[in-house]
Amino acid sequence: xxxxxxxxxxxxxxxxxxxxxxxxxxxxxxxxxxxxxxxxxxxxxxxxxxxxxxxxxxxxxxxxxxxxxxxxxxxxxxxxxxxxxxxxxxxxxxxxxxxxxxxxxxxxxxxxxxxxxxxxxxxxxxxxxxxxxxxxxxxxxxxxxxxxxxxxxxxxxxxxxxxxxxxxxxxxxxxxxxxxxxxxxxxxxxxxxxxxxxxxxxxxxxxxxxxxxxxxxxxxxxxxxxxxxxxxxxxxxxxxxxxxxxxxxxxxxxxxxxxxxxxxxxxxxxxxxxxxxxxxxxxxxxxxxxxxxxxxxxxxxxxxxxxxxxxxxxxxxxxxxxxxxxxxxxxxxxxxxxxxxxxxxxxxxxxxxxxxxxxxxxxxxxxxxxxxxxxxxxxxxxxxxxxxxxxxxxxxxxxxxxxxxxxxxxxxxxxxxxxxxxxxxxxxxxxxxxxxxxxxxxxxxxxxxxxxxxxxxxxxxxxxxxxxxxxxxxxxxxxxxxxxxxxxxxxxxxxxxxxxxxxxxxxxxxxxxxxxxxxxxxxxxxxxxxxxxxxxxxxxxxxxxxxxxxxxxxxxxxxxxxxxxxxxxxxxxxxxxxxxxxxxxxxxxxxxxxxxxxxxxxxxxxxxxxxxxxxxxxxxxxxxxxxxxxxxxxxxxxxxxxxxxxxxxxxxxxxxxxxxxxxxxxxxxxxxxxxxxxxxxxxxxxxxxxxxxxxxxxxxxxxxxxxxxxxxxxxxxxxxxxxxxxxxxxxxxxxxxxxxxxxxxxxxx
Numbered sequence: 001x002x003x004x005x006x007x008x009x010x011x012x013x014x015x016x017x018x019x020x021x022x023x024x025x026x027x028x029x030x031x032x033x034x035x036x037x038x039x040x041x042x043x044x045x046x047x048x049x050x051x052x053x054x055x056x057x058x059x060x061x062x063x064x065x066x067x068x069x070x071x072x073x074x075x076x077x078x079x080x081x082x083x084x085x086x087x088x089x090x091x092x093x094x095x096x097x098x099x100x101x102x103x104x105x106x107x108x109x110x111x112x113x114x115x116x117x118x119x120x121x122x123x124x125x126x127x128x129x130x131x132x133x134x135x136x137x138x139x140x141x142x143x144x145x146x147x148x149x150x151x152x153x154x155x156x157x158x159x160x161x162x163x164x165x166x167x168x169x170x171x172x173x174x175x176x177x178x179x180x181x182x183x184x185x186x187x188x189x190x191x192x193x194x195x196x197x198x199x200x201x202x203x204x205x206x207x208x209x210x211x212x213x214x215x216x217x218x219x220x221x222x223x224x225x226x227x228x229x230x231x232x233x234x235x236x237x238x239x240x241x242x243x244x245x246x247x248x249x250x251x252x253x254x255x256x257x258x259x260x261x262x263x264x265x266x267x268x269x270x271x272x273x274x275x276x277x278x279x280x281x282x283x284x285x286x287x288x289x290x291x292x293x294x295x296x297x298x299x300x301x302x303x304x305x306x307x308x309x310x311x312x313x314x315x316x317x318x319x320x321x322x323x324x325x326x327x328x329x330x331x332x333x334x335x336x337x338x339x340x341x342x343x344x345x346x347x348x349x350x351x352x353x354x355x356x357x358x359x360x361x362x363x364x365x366x367x368x369x370x371x372x373x374x375x376x377x378x379x380x381x382x383x384x385x386x387x388x389x390x391x392x393x394x395x396x397x398x399x400x401x402x403x404x405x406x407x408x409x410x411x412x413x414x415x416x417x418x419x420x421x422x423x424x425x426x427x428x429x430x431x432x433x434x435x436x437x438x439x440x441x442x443x444x445x446x447x448x449x450x451x452x453x454x455x456x457x458x459x460x461x462x463x464x465x466x467x468x469x470x471x472x473x474x475x476x477x478x479x480x481x482x483x484x485x486x487x488x489x490x491x492x493x494x495x496x497x498x499x500x501x502x503x504x505x506x507x508x509x510x511x512x513x514x515x516x517x518x519x520x521x522x523x524x525x526x527x528x529x530x531x532x533x534x535x536x537x538x539x540x541x542x543x544x545x546x547x548x549x550x551x552x553x554x555x556x557x558x559x560x561x562x563x564x565x566x567x568x569x570x571x572x573x574x575x576x577x578x579x580x581x582x583x584x585x586x587x588x589x590x591x592x593x594x595x596x597x598x599x600x601x602x603x604x605x606x607x608x609x610x611x612x613x614x615x616x617x618x619x620x621x622x623x624x625x626x627x628x629x630x631x632x633x634x635x636x637x638x639x640x641x642x643x644x645x646x647x648x649x650x651x652x653x654x655x656x657x658x659x660x661x662x663x664x665x666x667x668x669x670x671x672x673x674x675x676x677x678x679x680x681x682x683x684x685x686x687x688x689x690x691x692x693x694x695x696x697x698x699x700x701x702x703x704x705x706x707x708x709x710x711x712x713x714x715x716x717x718x719x720x721x722x723x724x725x726x727x728x729x730x731x732x733x734x735x736x737x738x739x740x741x742x743x744x745x746x747x748x749x
Contacts, residue, residue: 003029004068007463013471014434018098020470022463025065031056033064047211047635050642057132059533062102066532069100101478101529103469108133109525117518122146124206131207135533138524141481143203144196144539145520148488149513151192155495156507158184163503175570182500182557182567186610189496189550190617196546197623200538205631209537222328237328244325251321251340258314259347265310266351269301270360271379277396278384294403302404303411306348311486314344338541341486346549349490350497350556352404356397357564365390366596389591394565402502405494409512412487417519420527427475435468479528484520485542488513493549497556547618554610562603569594571602 003026011020038052056064112133116126122142131139162181166174204210224239272293280290318340327333364371371383491509499505562568572594575582588595624632 003032009463009467011467011471012438013431013474018471018474020467022466022470023065023069025061025068029068030061030064033068034060037064037067045211046639047205047632048208048639049635050639050646053208058105058108059132059135063135063533063535065102099474099529101473102532103466103473104525104530105133106469106525109521113521113525116521121150122517124203127203128206134524135531135535136207136209137481137531137534137536139207140200140203140536140539141484142517142520143199144485145488145513145517147196147199148192148492149510149517151188151195152495152506152510152513155185155188155499156504156510159499159503159506166503172570172573175567175573178500178561178567179570181503182561183606183610185496185499186550186554186557187613187617189492189553190614192492193543193547193550194617194621194623197543198625198628200543201624201628204537205628205635209535210632210635219327219330219333221323221326223326224328239326239328247321247325250324254317254321255340255343258310258317258344262306262310262344262348262351265306266355269306269352270355271376271382272301273356273400274360274382275379278382278388294400300407302352303407306351307408308411308415310348311345314348315341318344335541338482338545341482342489342541342545342548345486345490346493346552349494353397353401353497353556353560353564356393356400357560361390361393361397361564362596364388364393365591391566397564398501401498405498405502405505406508409491409508413512413515416483416487417516417523420523424476424527428472431472431475473529476527476529479524479531484516485539489542489546489549492546493553496550496553497560500557500560551611551614551618554614555607558603558607558610562599562606563596566593568599568602568606572598 005024005026007022007024009020009022011018034056035052038048041048042050112129116122116130119126122130127139127143127146130142158181162177165177168174201210219237222237222239224237276290276293279285280293318337322333322337322340325336327336367374371386372381374381374383376382491512495506495509569576572586574580575586577583578589586594586598
C-alpha cells in the first residue's frame, strides 16, 4: 500500500549467514511521499517556495523512501526505539534487523569525484550537485572545508613572508612584526567565523533551508511524559528541566575525572620531555638518540596517547553522560554531546602549551634556587643543570609545538583518509577470496545449489550485483561528519593561536585541506555506508564552537608573546638603553630582560584590546548580507503572494461550483415552487463571497448549519420541509421582480 516492493535473498559472507531484503520504492509512491513531506514543511517554513522544485533530487528520493519505511502511519505517533531512516532495532536480546542503509550509486560517485578533484575550490553549482546527491548535511561540511581553503590562502602567504622576516638583520623589525602578526592572526580567525556565518546563510537560502525547522527525531532512550504542543500543535515529549540536575552533576563529575586523567598523562609526557632535554641535549650525547626521543617517541606519545587516545575515550564517556541527561530529541542530544566533546578537545589540544608556556617557563625564569634540587612527584629530580635558562626553554617550546603540529596534521590525514580505505580494501579482498573459494567448491560439487549471495549466487539473477554490493557495504559503518568538523575546527583554532610560533602553519593546513577536499569523497564512498540525507541549516553546534575557539585564542596568542617568549619587550624598546632614566624600572639588569610583572601588564592591556576588536567583529557585523536579506524577503513575499493566489483560485472554484449548483437547482420543479413561495428572509442578499463559500460547503441542512446561517444573516421565519432541505443552495439572483423592487437594488448571481 505504500508503494514498496521487497525481494528476499539468502546471503552468506565470511561464514555469516543473513537474510538480505532489497527494497524498491515505485516512482509514484516516492513522489506522493515527497509532496506530503513538502506540504508539512509549508506549514512552518515561511521562506519555502509554494510549489516544490522539479525534478526531485536523489537526496529527496532517499529521504522520502526512508520516511516510507520508518514513519508511523498514524499521525502524531512514532515507533519506539526506531531512529529516523533506520530500521535497526532489537526486541530484547534478539537482533530483528542488523542494519539498514541505502546503497551507494557507484557510477554517480565516480563522476562527482572525477569532476571535483580537478578544481581549485568548489563553486555554488558544484556544491549544489553534492547537496542534490548527498543531502544538506554532507554539502555543508564540504562548503565549510571549501571555505577554509579559500581563507587559508592569504594567511598562508603572509605566514611565509613573516617566516622569512625572522632572518632580517634590522633591529626590532621582527619583534614589531611579531606583535602585528599575532594580532592579525586573531582578527583573521574572527573574520573567518563571521564570514562563514554569512556564507552559511547564503547556502541555506540557495538550498531552501533558510527557514527549515530541523526535524525533532524522538530520542529512542527518552523517558518522560507527552504533553500538548501549543505552538505547533500535536504532542511533544517533555520532562522538567530541573529533573536533569542530577544528570548534569553526573556529567560534570566525569568531565573532571577525564580532565584529571588528561593532566596526569600530560605530566608524564612533560616529565619525559624535561628529562630528554636535560640528558641528551648536549654535545657529548648522540644526536640520533635525542631526535629519536624528541620527534618520534615524545611526539607519538602525545599524538596517540593524548590527542587520539583520550579523544576516543572521552567521546565514549560524553555519549554515555549525554544519554543520562534524557533529552527528548536527537537534535538536543547531539547539541549537548558536541558541546562536551568540544570542551575536552580544546583542553586536549592546548594543555601542553598551558603547562610549558605558562607554568614551566615562568618557573624557570623566576626561581632563584637550585633547579637541580627540585623534586617532581613520581619522577624525582629532572633538572641536571642550571645552565638552561628561560630563553632555552622558550626555544624548546617552539620546536615542540612545530613537531606537534606537523605530526598531528600528518597523523590526522593518515587516520581519516588513508587508514579507513586500507582497512576496507583488505576486507573486500578477503570477501572476494571467500567468494572465489565458494564458487570453486560449487563447481567441484557439479550442480549443487548456489551458496547464496555471499558465494556469488545465481549468475543469471538480475539482482546479483546489487546483492553482492549490499553484503559488501554491510561490513561498513555509518559515516558521521563529527570527526571531520572536529579536525577542521581544531586546526582553524591552531592557526589563530600557533601561527606566531610557526608561521608556516596556515600553509601546512592549506595543503592538508586541499588534499582532504579531493580525497574525502573516496573515503565517504568506499570506506563508509551511505547515509540517509538529513536536512540541516548549517554545521550545527560546531559553528558556535568555532567562535568560542577563536575567542579563547586571544588570550593564548598574547600570553605566548608576553610570557612564553621575549617578543613583547618591543613595547619597552625606548627604555632599553641603560642610560635611560626608566631603564631600571622596567628592565632587570641581571637577566637583561623586562621584568615578568610588566609583561603581565602588557598581556592584560593587549589582550583586552584584541578582545574588544573581536567583540565589535562578532556582534556588530551583521550575520546576513544585504543581498541575502533582500532574497529572503523576496522569497517570503513570493510565498505569501503564491499562497494568496492559491486561496483566491480555490475560492473562485468553490464559488463557481456553488453557482453551478444553484443554477441547476433553479431549473427543477422544487426550485420553482420555492421561488414562488419564498418568504421575505429568502430574498436576503448574501453580502460577501466568504459567506457564500461557507454556506456552499454545507452538503446538507443540519442544526449546526442553521445556527451558522442564523448568526450570519439573521434568524429566519420557519420554512417548509422543501425550503429547509434546499436552503443551502439558495441563489439571490432567482428573486422575483416584486422582491427586487422592494429591496431597491440588483443582486449578482
